[in-house]
Every structure is written in C-alpha cells, then in structure tokens.
Amino acid sequence: MFSIETNNSSQRVTQHLRTLASDAPVGARLPSVRDLMRDLQVSPVTVQRALDTLVQAGVIEARPGQGTFVADRAEDARVTADYAWQSLALGAQRLSAGGLSSLLTMPTPRMRPLNIGYLHEESLPLGLLAAAGARALRRPGLWARGPVEGQEALRAWFAKETGGAYSAQEVTICPGTQAANAAAFRALAQAGDPVLVESPTYSGAIAAAKAAGLRLVPVPMDAEGVRPDLLEEAFQRTGARLFYCQPTYANPTGAVLSAARRPEVLDVVARAGAFLIEDDWARDFNLEGDAPPPLAQADPHGHVVYVRSLSKCVAPGMRIGAICARGAALERLRLARLIDDFSVPGLMQETALQLVTAPSWPKHLRALRTSLRDRRDLLVQAIRRHLGPEALPIVPAGGLHLWTALPPGISDGAVASGARARDVLVSAGRHWFPAEAPSPYLRLSFAGVRAEWVDEAVATLAEVIESGS
Ligand SMILES: Cc1ncc(COP(=O)(O)O)c(C=O)c1O
Numbered sequence: 001m002f003s004i005e006t007n008n009s010s011q012r013v014t015q016h017l018r019t020l021a022s023d024a025p026v027g028a029r030l031p032s033v034r035d036l037m038r039d040l041q042v043s044p045v046t047v048q049r050a051l052d053t054l055v056q057a058g059v060i061e062a063r064p065g066q067g068t069f070v071a072d073r074a075e076d077a078r079v080t081a082d083y084a085w086q087s088l089a090l091g092a093q094r095l096s097a098g099g100l101s102s103l104l105t106m107p108t109p110r111m112r113p114l115n116i117g118y119l120h121e122e123s124l125p126l127g128l129l130a131a132a133g134a135r136a137l138r139r140p141g142l143w144a145r146g147p148v149e150g151q152e153a154l155r156a157w158f159a160k161e162t163g164g165a166y167s168a169q170e171v172t173i174c175p176g177t178q179a180a181n182a183a184a185f186r187a188l189a190q191a192g193d194p195v196l197v198e199s200p201t202y203s204g205a206i207a208a209a210k211a212a213g214l215r216l217v218p219v220p221m222d223a224e225g226v227r228p229d230l231l232e233e234a235f236q237r238t239g240a241r242l243f244y245c246q247p248t249y250a251n252p253t254g255a256v257l258s259a260a261r262r263p264e265v266l267d268v269v270a271r272a273g274a275f276l277i278e279d280d281w282a283r284d285f286n287l288e289g290d291a292p293p294p295l296a297q298a299d300p301h302g303h304v305v306y307v308r309s310l311s312k313c314v315a316p317g318m319r320i321g322a323i324c325a326r327g328a329a330l331e332r333l334r335l336a337r338l339i340d341d342f343s344v345p346g347l348m349q350e351t352a353l354q355l356v357t358a359p360s361w362p363k364h365l366r367a368l369r370t371s372l373r374d375r376r377d378l379l380v381q382a383i384r385r386h387l388g389p390e391a392l393p394i395v396p397a398g399g400l401h402l403w404t405a406l407p408p409g410i411s412d413g414a415v416a417s418g419a420r421a422r423d424v425l426v427s428a429g430r431h432w433f434p435a436e437a438p439s440p441y442l443r444l445s446f447a448g449v450r451a452e453w454v455d456e457a458v459a460t461l462a463e464v465i466e467s468g469s
Pocket of ligand 1 (some may be wrong): 175176279308309318
C-alpha cells in the first residue's frame with residue numbers, strides 16, 4: 001500500500017497498455033510480461049498490477065498460458081458509445097487546467113523530465129513511509145469517522161511548524177495544498193471578485209482561482225518578490241480583498257520576498273482590509289541557509305491565511321497539507337472543506353503524523369536538501385553551458401525550479417512542444433502568467449534531474465531553441 005514507486009510505475013504501464021489496446025484490433029496479442037519489463041524497465045509485480053487493472057476494466061483479456069489480448073468489450077465500447085448528448089448537457093467549459101495537465105503526465109523511461117514539481121522517486125523516504133504506514137495501521141480508531149478539521153496531533157504539528165503563528169485550533173488538514181488553495185479561493189471571495197496574484201505565479205493557483213469564478217489581476221514581482229507600491233495600486237484600482245502570494249521560494253521564479261518588503265506588504269494588505277493567502281509550499285527546500293519566517297508570524301489580526309504542503313517534502317502520493325486561519329475566515333474555510341469532502345482519510349493523516357514525528361524525519365530533510373542542491377547545481381551548470389548565462393540571471397536559494405529566459409521573439413509554447421518531440425519535458429512560461437507573458441520563459445525543474453542525462457537534455461533543448469521552434 002505504501003509502495004509509491006510501484007504505484008507510479010504501474011500507472012505508467014497501465015497508460016502504455018491502454019494506448020496499445022486502443023490502437024490494436026480486438027483479439028490482438030499484447031506484449032508479454034517479460035517484454036514489458038524490459039521495455040519499460042519495471043518489475044514483474046508492477047506489470048502484473050497494470051494487467052490486473054486493465055482486465056478489471058474490460059480493456060484486455062488474460063488467457064492463461066497464452067498471454068493477454070485486446071478485449072471484445074473495449075472494441076464494443078469504442079464503436080457503439082455515443083457521447084454527443086454530453087456536449088449539449090455540459091454547455092460552455094469554465095474549467096481550464098492551463099499547464100497543469102502536462103505537468104502531471106507520467107514520463108516514460110525514455111523521457112527527460114525537466115518539468116516535475118515533486119521529488120524524484122529515488123529521493124522519496126520509502127523506508128520511513130513504510131514504517132510510518134505500518135505504525136499508522138495499528139492505531140485504534142483509524143477507520144472511524146474523523147473530524148472535518150483533521151487529527152488534533154497532526155494539526156498541532158503543523159501549528160508548531162509555523163513557529164507559533166497559529167494554534168492547533170486554527171489549523172485545518174486538507175488533501176494537499178491544491179485543495180487548500182481551491183477552498184480558500186471559494187471561501188474568501190465571491191464569483192466575479194478580483195483576486196490579486198504575483199506575476200508570474202503558480203499555474204495551479206491560476207486554474208483554481210479561475211474555477212472559483214475569480215478575476216485574476218497580475219501584480220508584477222522582481223527578484224525581491226512582489227512590489228509593494230504596485231500591490232497597493234492594484235488594491236486601490238480593483239477594490240480586491242484577496243491576494244495570493246508565495247513569499248518564500250516562489251514557484252516559478254524562486255524569488256524570496258525581501259526582509260524590507262515583508263512588513264510593507266503586510267501593511268498594504270491590512271490597509272486594503274484584505275486577506276493574503278501565503279502559500280508556503282517550499283519551506284523545506286531552503287538550499288542556502290534558513291528560510292525566512294512565515295509572513296503569518298507578523299500578522300496578529302488574521303489577514304494571512306497560511307497554506308503548507310507535505311506532498312512536496314514527503315512524496316507526491318502523500319496528499320496532506322494544512323490551511324491555517326483566524327476568526328470568521330477559519331469558520332468559512334472549515335465549511336468549504338466540509339462541503340468538499342467531509343474530511344481527509346484517517347490513514348493518510350496518521351501516516352503523515354507518524355512520519356513527521358519520527359526521530360529520523362530531520363535526517364531525511366537534511367539529505368533531501370543536499371540532493372536537491374546537487375541537482376540544482378547540475379541544472380544551473382547545464383543551462384549556463386548550453387543556453388548562456390543570460391538565460392539564468394538569478395539562481396534561487398531554494399525551491400525546485402529555475403525560471404529560464406528565452407531569447408526575445410522565440411515562442412515558449414513551440415519550444416516546449418519541440419523539446420517534447422525529442423523526449424525532453426519542460427513547462428512553457430506562458431502557463432505561469434495570469435495574463436499575457438511579457439517575454440518568453442521556460443520553467444525548468446531540478447527535482448527530477450539525474451546527473452547521467454541532464455547535460456544532454458539541456459543541449460537538446462538548446463538545439464530546439466536554436467532551430468527557432
Ligand atoms: C506553489 C504551489 N502551491 C501548491 C501546490 C500544490 O501542491 P500539493 O497539492 O501537492 O500540496 C504546488 C504544486 O506544485 C505548488 O507549486
């Protein structure tokens with residue numbers, strides 16, 4: 001249950017087999033377990049798991065002693081199903097994933113992912129997770145109905161992590177911070193309201209704010225974070241009461257809101273009578289010295305709504321995050337969470353708690369920082385060598401991403417597609433801007449980088465850029 005590696009790989013094999021089955025006629029034989037193991041570099045258990053899933057789904061048929069074949073039912077479903085009525089029923093599309101779907105696609109072993117914002121499989125604390133999961137499974141009451149706000153002890157841990165900015169009573173556990181941000185956008189504003197965001201900012205926040213019906217208003221940022229003068233102007237001009245902000249190692253730029261600007265930003269927000277959502281997703285990824293304290297520590301009057309994730313520093317499958325707030329905002333957020341899904345599964349919460357309170361947890365974080373620093377430096381060197389020093393004016397002191405400038409006039413979207421055709425995955429900068437991109441960028445992530453291919457992957461990227469696509 002806690003083998004995240006096997007889970008990810010088996011999803012990849014399932015996807016691969018699904019594609020093969022949809023391209024082949026009914027009754028066609030699919031590759032053997034041995035071929036799949038060799039081609040996709042996975043274990044027999046992983047292949048078997050994928051085969052079982054597809055047999056259950058009726059996509060393939062297993063004939064003992066003969067192999068697996070494209071099932072009849074898959075073909076029936078393809079030929080006879082008519083979903084045309086759904087277009088009328090669904091009407092206009094309001095949801096937009098922006099760049100999110102490409103970020104969440106599963107890379108095949110051939111691919112060189114420079115677009116992944118989660119830890120590489122080899123950095124995951126799988127042993128610690130297995131032990132934490134086993135301890136969690138022995139806890140009494142694990143499968144009972146849990147409180148909407150989450151387990152007391154886990155909330156207390158998150159509260160302590162904020163350095164005393166919040167008490168456990170002010171913390172609500174969420175299934176990741178994407179869910180936390182989405183709940184905040186819905187609970188703290190009404191459809192049609194403006195929401196101020198740094199420009200550029202996290203594409204998942206852009207998608208969630210749009211899905212909540214909010215109007216995104218970009219506020220420019222620079223190497224020191226958002227500009228307080230422009231933030232003030234944006235509040236005055238739009239009457240916004242909500243600002244989404246990443247003060248520490250922002251995704252995608254890696255910028256840290258400077259010590260001088262921190263109190264200014266809080267003052268501007270307080271004068272506007274507004275909320276500031278502080279998305280502190282990268283707190284554990286300080287690669288040079290300590291991260292600055294959360295803005296929330298200097299906010300006695302409840303303007304800051306603070307969001308923190310565990311999926312980043314533990315594993316992408318650890319869908320646990322927290323949202324912290326005070327006053328009526330706390331009540332509204334709890335209500336939004338209740339309406340969304342009642343509560344986060346107890347097993348997941350208990351496993352998270354067992355993990356982060358284990359004596360070896362700080363050791364994992366230290367090792368993680370060292371390995372991420374090495375990966376960052378490898379990617380920085382490769383970018384400087386192949387794309388030139390001007391591509392990366394700033395090397396961030398933390399986070400997982402390098403915001404890489406393309407030469408003017410180049411299409412970031414075309415570069416991303418051209419690179420993908422050559423198995424190098426990058427994220428086009430346009431997905432990170434709430435409005436038009438002022439110039440072309442790529443977001444290159446070092447979390448999944450490996451020494452044996454990074455230089456070649458960036459060299460390929462340089463060729464794609466050079467070719468003008
Ligand atoms: C800035 C930021 N916030 C929130 C998230 C969502 O993370 P999760 O839902 O896994 O906690 C991400 C993921 O990439 C992110 O970069």
